[in-house]
Amino acid sequence: MNKSVRIQKNKYYDSVTLMLVSKELKKLDGVNEVLVGMATDLNKELVGNLGLSNNEIEELNANDFFITVEWEREENLEELLLKVEELLNKKDEASDDYSPATLSSALKYMDDANLVIISVPGKYAYQEAKKALNKNLHVMLFSDNVKVEEEKELKEIARDKGLLMMGPDCGTAIINQVPLAFGNVVNKGHIGIVAASGTGAQEVSVIIDKLGGGISQAIGTGGRDLSKEIGGIMMLQGIKALTEDEETKVLLLVSKPPSPEIAEKVLQAAKDGGKPFVVSFIGGSPEVVEKYGGVYGASLEDAAIKAVELTGLKAKSMDSNMNLEELLKDQLKLLKPEQKYLRGLYTGGTLCDEAMKLLSKDIGGIYSNIPLKPQLKLENLNISKEHTCIDLGDDDFTVGRPHPMIDPSTRQERLLKEAEDPEVAVFLMDFVLGYGSNPDPAGEMVPFIKRSKEVMMEKGVEALYIASVCGTEKDPQNLREQEAKLKEAGVIILPSNAKAVAFSAEILKYQAKR
């Protein structure tokens, strides 16, 4: 057992710093006991009682500051002292490092705040969001597991006050060009997005950027907004706001197919707004959209292209130097006839959903944890069969661990497992970049892609790896660098999920006939 003492004569630290020092030191490996304080007689007595005192401490007076630590391993000493130094100096950093414990106290330090991002556990989220709304602050509620009644109440409050209530379960928004939570850095422009799906919003905003267009605002609503219970409150408000927004020339609405009456309400509002609008009700049908004068986007990519064109720009080609037919021919040579199946390993739920919807008409039923039809639900979520597409970001896989966009380990493990199946022809993946996501999603996956190839090689087969990277060159991960890493590992990269899906469909159709 060792003791270490650090003393500063006549030195004052605020109590927040002192508490921080004491807490952080206790976390260090091998540290048994920490006392931090002013050397008053009684504090010295306590230190003595705990056996942590020495002559130096005995001689201090009430206005001296001390830290005394009992630790088990000598080699920790340096680490310990460094840590203390670092912690004590922390208080000199700018004020924005101050973290109050409540929203109210935060507002004392930033009384002109205008938006609150809330990501506390679901059961507390309602209260926090309500507090924020009551203080006239716009809310982005990232948390899920909020009750429908609570969501409705929050959205009604927000509507009455003219505030944004994005979420619950809102993963993405871009307000005033600032990506919030999971969002990409995209060009400024004239397309205003209202999206009930986070990755849906990411995919359309990124594609718009790749096409040379730009975003005015991207408002998230949360996945349940267009349900009958909620009635599309936030989407209706979003449409109204974007209608009145001078920067927005074209509206782009993204959602899973809503309940029909809500869909009509939303479309009516978009029509009334008078601006051109594009709708991607992923997997929905064009008729109802067109009835209200909207433009229908068959996929997220299609919706993005149409929106860009409606702003009067000519959409840039995203895959100019790719000869897909040649590539397809080459790749097909690698496959054996018995390799017939798809394994889609997705981190983005909407992208997974879109993949299944676009693929089903070509390749038939796809098993999943989020299947299009109940009978296609995987009996055991850990065991794929035939065509399988998995949303690894669904609750089934995220209990007790971070979302796979942040923590790639579920997909890494799953890929190795899938590689055991010699009947797999295509591994289809998404890589979502932007703020919030893993700093290097491609780099994290590459070693596992390589290992999975080896596993398949041992069985004498080779599968195809097809992916799209949802990101831009302005994202912190940088689209080009991420793509380069994947290409290096032999992954075929397409510029959108829809294109990756279409390419996979060609392969799978061909293999089915062999």
Place this chain on the structure above:
Amino acid sequence: MNKINPLFKKELKVVNVGLKSFATDLKQQDIQVIHVDWRPPAGGNERMAKLLNKLK
């Protein structure tokens, strides 16, 4: 009263309650953000939390 369109014309000033990384990301982009070191109210005791919220 519509406060959404006025927001579009203002500089974003964010309070982040929960995951710290969201605040870090914003800070990296030079957006003014204050992070709330949130803890479950009433040390996780839900009944008390509700009570406290009634008070506030």
Place this chain on the structure above:
Amino acid sequence: MKPLMICHNTKKILNSKRVIRGRIHSVFKRVCNIITPEGILIPLISHQLSISPGGILVELLQNQEFSSMGFKRNLEVEVLDMILRIEGMVELDLTHASQWDGKPPAFEGVGRKDLKKNVEVLRHIVLNAASYEGVASIFPEVEGSILGRVFKEKLPINHYSSYILPRMLKLINAIKDGKEKEIIHTSKEIIGFGPGLTPSADDFVAGLMISMIYSAIYSNVDIKPLVSNFARMVEEWKLRTTIVSSEMLRHAAKGEGSEDVKVLMMGMFSLGATEDFEKAILRVINHGSTSGSDMASGLYVGCVLFFNIHNERVNLFE
């Protein structure tokens, strides 16, 4: 930097001489303490906090902090004809700052029922929102001992709270008995104990004193005996704690606390001020890292103790 408010006591001190020279004693983000040669502490307080006894509340620019503005320990401070200068850095004209007084104002008391409700609210909030890293968590035990009951709440204990509890019980008994000698004797084992620049036990005792004095005013009981005992106790042991803390205790012995504490006390005891009561409690609790919690815990216990001494517990705590 603009002066907004000045504690009237400080104004009196500064007015008493043409020139007062001092130096900067300690610098924090939102507080910069000036100390006079007589050992009186005059805190310059950022408007983001509330003013406290002896202090001068100043308006800082947004995000400005004393610690990053070049304020340093030992810089010379001079107050000449109510103009405060800090070594060529700052010049504050204090003549126009409004006066603030931390002492308990005269008030019309709330009804007994409302007081009971308020005391319960304070208890609930302390129980649930306070930080227990100082000594705040001793209050159910102390309360139980005062009322002769056992409370089921078991709060987290730490070195500080377990060490201080038996000593605090002794002090409480001494106050109950009103014996000055005993109060002084037992408080020796308390003052200056615990983490923080104002040691936790001091915060608790400060809260206890302030709350007892407000309780006495509410009950039309003469506060002089209380105030005199407290003043003796604090004076006796002022060197056993930090300067910042002994100054706090000195004021608290007269029932003076920060504006937040005053608002809390008025919210609890006075008629027509209940609106912001809960917020006031939370503001007090949020002060510092454990200080506010320790003080709020003391505020609660002080009230329980006073009404117990004066045999009014039945209606308040059943």
